[in-house]
Every structure is written in structure tokens, then in C-alpha cells.
Amino acid sequence: MSQPDTSSLFRPFSIRSLELKNRIVMAPMTRLFSPEGVPGPASAAYYRRRAEGNVGLILSEGTVVDRPASRNDAGIPFFHGEQALAGWKNVIDAVHDVGGRMGPQIWHTGAARYINGWEPDVPVESPSGFDSPGDARGVAMSEEDIADTVAAFAKAAADAKRLGFDTVEIHGAHGYLIDQFFWAGTNLRNDRYGGLTIKDRSRFAVEIVGAVREAVGPDFPIIMRVSQWKQQDFSARLAASPAEMENWLRPLVEAGVDVLHVSQRRFWEPEFPEIDGENGLNGAGWAKKVTGAATIGVGSVGLDNDVTSSAFVGKGSTSASLDRLVERMERDEFDLIAVGRVLLSDPLWAAKVEQGDHAALKGFDAASLAELI
Numbered sequence: 001m002s003q004p005d006t007s008s009l010f011r012p013f014s015i016r017s018l019e020l021k022n023r024i025v026m027a028p029m030t031r032l033f034s035p036e037g038v039p040g041p042a043s044a045a046y047y048r049r050r051a052e053g054n055v056g057l058i059l060s061e062g063t064v065v066d067r068p069a070s071r072n073d074a075g076i077p078f079f080h081g082e083q084a085l086a087g088w089k090n091v092i093d094a095v096h097d098v099g100g101r102m103g104p105q106i107w108h109t110g111a112a113r114y115i116n117g118w119e120p121d122v123p124v125e126s127p128s129g130f131d132s133p134g135d136a137r138g139v140a141m142s143e144e145d146i147a148d149t150v151a152a153f154a155k156a157a158a159d160a161k162r163l164g165f166d167t168v169e170i171h172g173a174h175g176y177l178i179d180q181f182f183w184a185g186t187n188l189r190n191d192r193y194g195g196l197t198i199k200d201r202s203r204f205a206v207e208i209v210g211a212v213r214e215a216v217g218p219d220f221p222i223i224m225r226v227s228q229w230k231q232q233d234f235s236a237r238l239a240a241s242p243a244e245m246e247n248w249l250r251p252l253v254e255a256g257v258d259v260l261h262v263s264q265r266r267f268w269e270p271e272f273p274e275i276d277g278e279n280g281l282n283g284a285g286w287a288k289k290v291t292g293a294a295t296i297g298v299g300s301v302g303l304d305n306d307v308t309s310s311a312f313v314g315k316g317s318t319s320a321s322l323d324r325l326v327e328r329m330e331r332d333e334f335d336l337i338a339v340g341r342v343l344l345s346d347p348l349w350a351a352k353v354e355q356g357d358h359a360a361l362k363g364f365d366a367a368s369l370a371e372l373i
Contacts, residue, residue, distance in 0.1 A: 345368040
């Protein structure tokens with residue numbers, strides 16, 4: 001397999017107080033190895049290995065804020081409470097010991113179900129009591145619930161900064177709580193947190209971002225992950241045009257988001273091909289264009305199939321050329337690229353790419369899901 005010159009991936013990048021040695025980001029990936037919500041020594045070693053493997057920025061697995069039923073599996077870590085935060089302190093210290101940079105992804109799963117059917121012992125909460133359009137689950141949040149959730153995100157972000165993390169990512173994608181507010185099919189509210197337009201339905205997210213910015217101050221960078229697709233509906237679209245995308249994302253940037261992490265299942269797919277063709281800008285490219293913010297692209301980097309046809313169903317993926325990634329990075333379509341499944345199986349992937357050792361690149365082995373390699 002021929003491989004291109006990948007030097008565009010290894011340029012430094014900085015924003016606010018965050019300085020990165022390259023453009024490669026470890027994507028957040030749920031691992032379910034935190035009994036009682038506490039990340040242990042195995043988690044610290046797992047993230048440290050990716051830092052040693054030359055990943056520029058590590059984003060943690062989703063870690064939940066302090067709300068009842070904020071997680072949808074018992075193995076998901078907390079980002080609250082003395083024991084869990086002590087565990088995360090060990091993680092960031094291990095990453096910093098080898099020169100890495102890292103941020104936690106802070107999260108609330110809302111009414112979204114996990115694939116194993118696990119249920120919390122209290123009702124789940126969401127904008128209107130739906131997991132997906134027409135699928136009732138849990139309870140609709142009161143305005144008091146919303147205010148408490150906003151405060152919980154701000155507290156988690158403040159703790160991230162206090163523990164020494166370099167940035168924080170707010171999870172607003174994939175059909176989880178924040179995304180359920182964005183999505184017209186799950187946000188049926190008739191108060192100020194609902195509405196007919198995506199801009200109206202972004203109020204909850206805007207309040208979270210504003211509270212996080214106030215909690216962390218002006219220099220600490222804030223990342224937010226967003227997506228058109230949902231785990232409940234891969235074809236869902238929040239923004240059918242660049243104008244709608246701007247109405248959705250610009251308020252988040254104005255509230256304090258520095259970097260938009262725009263999730264796609266395949267990074268090379270154009271977001272609006274009817275406008276700029278089959279090789280047009282992807283989601284991260286359009287987000288950068290309509291908001292002016294820095295963006296992270298993501299989706300099946302270095303692999304021959306997407307997450308929904310491999311990891312979600314326990315199948316592997318083989319290694320694929322980086323040609324299309326390099327093409328987009330060289331034209332600065334987006335600023336950073338998040339790499340997911342391939343880093344689960346090969347902690348040294350980024351170092352091998354930089355060294356030009358493409359023959360040694362591995363694909364994704366589904367067996368990697370069963371342990372912290």
C-alpha cells in the first residue's frame with residue numbers, strides 16, 4: 001500500500017493555553033473499565049501508552065457529570081466524587097510524565113440506551129422523555145433539573161482544570177443528552193429550551209458552554225463534540241444547509257467553544273455535496289467555514305470501514321491508505337484529526353506514521369475491546 005508524505009499531520013498547533021506537538025488527537029472511546037465509576041491504574045497506563053506513542057492530544061473516554069442516571073453503563077467513569085477525581089488525577093499525571101497533553105470528555109448520556117441493556121436505578125432524564133423520536137423513555141427535565149445539569153458540567157470542567165488537564169471536551173453528539181436537546185425529534189418542549197429552529201434548541205448547550213467558560217476562565221480551551229448522526233438514527237441531520245449549520249454552531253462558539261469536534265463515521269464524506277461536490281468539505285470543514293472556529297475531523301482514519309460496521313458489531317478493520325486524510329490536512333480543511341479504533345489496537349500508530357513505517361501499521365482488532373491494551 002503506497003502512503004503519502006504525512007508531514008502535514010505533524011505540524012504543531014496551539015490555541016489559548018494549549019500547545020500541541022502535532023495534529024493527531026486520540027478520539028474519546030467508551031471502554032467500560034471503571035468499576036464503581038473510578039478509573040484505576042490500568043486506565044492511567046492505557047492513556048500513558050498513547051502519549052508515549054506520540055499522540056498530540058488525548059481525549060478521554062466519556063466521563064459523566066454529577067447527575068442522577070448520567071451514565072448508561074456501570075463501567076463508565078465518573079468525573080465527580082473524591083475517589084473518581086483522584087483516579088483522574090493519576091491519569092493526567094501519567095500522561096504529563098511522558099510529555100503528553102490530555103482533556104477529559106465530560107458527558108451525560110440522557111435517555112440514550114446502551115447496547116447491553118443496562119439500566120440505572122433511577123429514571124433517566126432528557127428534554128421530553130424520549131430516547132429517539134417516538135420512543136418514550138424516562139422523564140422530561142424540569143427547569144430546575146436543567147439548571148442543576150448546567151452547574152454539573154461547569155463543576156466538572158473546573159475540576160478538570162484543577163486536576164491539571166490541558167483542555168476539556170463537552171460531549172454534545174451521538175444522541176446523548178445535549179444532542180437530544182438539539183434534535184427536533186427528541187426535544188418537544190414548548191419552553192425556552194425547545195423551539196422550531198436548531199438555534200432555539202441550542203439554548204441548553206449554549207448555557208452549558210457559558211457556565212463552563214466562566215468556571216475555567218479565559219485561557220483554558222474548550223472543545224465541544226457535535227454530530228449530525230445519532231446512534232439511534234445514522235441518517236439524522238440537524239442542519240440541512242450551511243446556513244442551518246451556522247445557526248446551530250455559531251452560538252456555541254460565541255458562548256466560549258474554541259474547537260468544534262465534528263463527528264462523522266467517515267471523514268472523507270462531503271457534508272453538502274450538492275454545493276461543493278463529492279470531494280467537498282466534510283462536516284469539520286464546513287463547521288470551520290461557517291463559524292471561523294478551529295475544528296477536529298474524525299471518522300475511520302486509517303481503516304477500511306466505519307465504527308458502525310466494525311466496533312459496534314464486534315468486527316475488525318484492516319489498515320487503509322492515508323491519502324485522503326493528507327489531502328484534506330494539506331489544504332487546512334480542518335485543524336486536527338481524531339483517530340479512534342486504530343489506536344485501541346496499536347498505541348504506537350502515530351509514531352509509526354511519523355517515522356514512515358507504514359508497513360508496521362495495524363488495523364483494528366475487535367479483541368482490543370476486551371482489554372486496555
